Amino acid sequence: xxxxxxxxxxxxxxxxxxxxxxxxxxxxxxxxxxxxxxxxxxxxxxxxxxxxxxxxxxxxxxxxxxxxxxxxxxxxxxxxxxxxxxxxxxxxxxxxxxxxxxxxxxxxxxxxxxxxxxxxxxxxxxxxxxxxxxxxxxxxxxxxxxxxxxxxxxxxxxxxxxxxxxxxxxxxxxxxxxxxxxxxxxxxxxxxxxxxxxxxxxxxxxxxxxxxxxxxxxxxxxxxxxxxxxxxxxxx
Amino acid sequence: xxxxxxxxxxxxxxxxxxxxxxxxxxxxxxxxxxxxxxxxxxxxxxxxxxxxxxxxxxxxxxxxxxxxxxxxxxxxxxxxxxxxxxxxxxxxxxxxxxxxxxxxxxxxxxxxxxxxxxxxxxxxxxxxxxxxxxxxxxxxxxxxxxxxxxxxxxxx
Numbered sequence: 107x108x109x110x111x112x113x114x115x116x117x118x119x120x121x122x123x124x125x126x127x128x129x130x131x132x133x134x135x136x137x138x139x140x141x142x143x144x145x146x147x148x149x150x151x152x153x154x155x156x157x158x159x160x161x162x163x164x165x166x167x168x169x170x171x172x173x174x175x176x177x178x179x180x181x182x183x184x185x186x187x188x189x190x191x192x193x194x195x196x197x198x199x200x201x202x203x204x205x206x207x208x209x210x211x212x213x214x215x216x217x218x219x220x221x222x223x224x225x226x227x228x229x230x231x232x233x234x235x236x237x238x239x240x241x242x243x244x245x246x247x248x249x250x251x252x253x254x255x256x257x258x259x260x261x262x263x264x265x266x267x268x269x270x271x272x273x274x275x276x277x278x279x280x281x282x283x284x285x286x287x288x289x290x291x292x293x294x295x296x297x298x299x300x301x302x303x304x305x306x307x308x309x310x311x312x313x314x315x316x317x318x319x320x321x322x323x324x325x326x327x328x329x330x331x332x333x334x335x336x337x338x339x340x341x342x
Numbered sequence: 343x344x345x346x347x348x349x350x351x352x353x354x355x356x357x358x359x360x361x362x363x364x365x366x367x368x369x370x371x372x373x374x375x376x377x378x379x380x381x382x383x384x385x386x387x388x389x390x391x392x393x394x395x396x397x398x399x400x401x402x403x404x405x406x407x408x409x410x411x412x413x414x415x416x417x418x419x420x421x422x423x424x425x426x427x428x429x430x431x432x433x434x435x436x437x438x439x440x441x442x443x444x445x446x447x448x449x450x451x452x453x454x455x456x457x458x459x460x461x462x463x464x465x466x467x468x469x470x471x472x473x474x475x476x477x478x479x480x481x482x483x484x485x486x487x488x489x490x491x492x493x494x495x496x497x498x
């Protein structure tokens with residue numbers, strides 16, 4: 107519960123800081139205009155998760171890869187994520203491994219929909235699914251009555267799904283190049299019951315708590331389709 | 343833009359830092375015992391177990407001895423390496439004659455880890471009866487989670 111409060115406080119702080127910053131930069135005397143919904147996308151942004159690359163490079167027990175695709179339509183960012191994760195936990199007399207692929211689909215509301223450079227501050231939701239993953243566990247189990255044995259189990263082709271509330275920023279740093287992060291509150295995890303109780307679910311992370319927080323840093327390349335023509339409502 | 347980025351990254355680090363705080367709790371909700379209560383089939387009230395002994399064929403340990411015969415709830419350990427367990431109950435019947443009953447339970451052991459530091463654990467679910475010589479036996483809680491929660495009611 108404490109994490110949830112901290113997460114909400116952090117979101118509030120983020121919104122306050124970034125909104126204030128944007129207001130300071132607004133040009134004066136923008137023309138009056140009505141922001142009508144237009145299905146034609148402004149651009150497509152492809153992102154690579156650099157935090158995952160960092161984990162894969164520096165942690166021998168973890169391999170992670172993730173990409174993000176967003177389509178900028180009107181005030182919304184339609185999101186698709188894909189990823190791969192492999193984790194190994196090794197302790198004395200215990201080995202646990204999980205490996206699999208996942209995707210996320212969802213939509214974000216872009217609070218900076220009027221930004222001509224296509225930077226974004228967003229809040230949204232995702233449906234996430236670990237499409238297929240494998241679990242493996244081996245450990246020594248000692249029982250005072252029934253003796254000691256090595257327990258070894260492996261379950262393949264499992265699946266699980268969960269929901270996410272997301273927020274973050276995507277800021278332009280060079281022509282068509284953006285960097286940013288997505289913070290995730292992952293909850294309502296559901297999956298098939300099987301012989302192994304999953305401990306690390308690809309895309310979700312550790313399952314010893316009902317909800318997880320996640321943070322991914324991205325570098326994006328944006329393919330612009332047309333110029334941004336939305337303006338702030340208070341400038342109409 | 344530079345200011346905007348710096349503040350954004352700062353907030354990101356803030357969320358990440360607090361999000362990764364971990365409170366390790368090594369307690370587990372799993373036990374490897376089936377708890378049985380006995381119901382008097384005449385009055386439908388809980389009664390003492392009255393068994394002289396309860397054991398699993400092939401193992402030396404007596405799970406229940408005469409000293410436990412006044413207990414209203416008995417605990418039978420399940421074999422974590424199997425998916426079935428047979429128990430033999432020896433004790434006097436209503437006519438004070440020795441009676442032997444058997445029960446074969448099936449269950450589904452599942453493996454997991456509490457945390458890597460805390461180590462592995464096993465969960466036992468889907469408790470069911472394969473066969474029994476008792477007149478009536480009902481599985482009321484198929485998950486083995488709590489010493490005080492009755493899993494099986496035996497009417498005799």
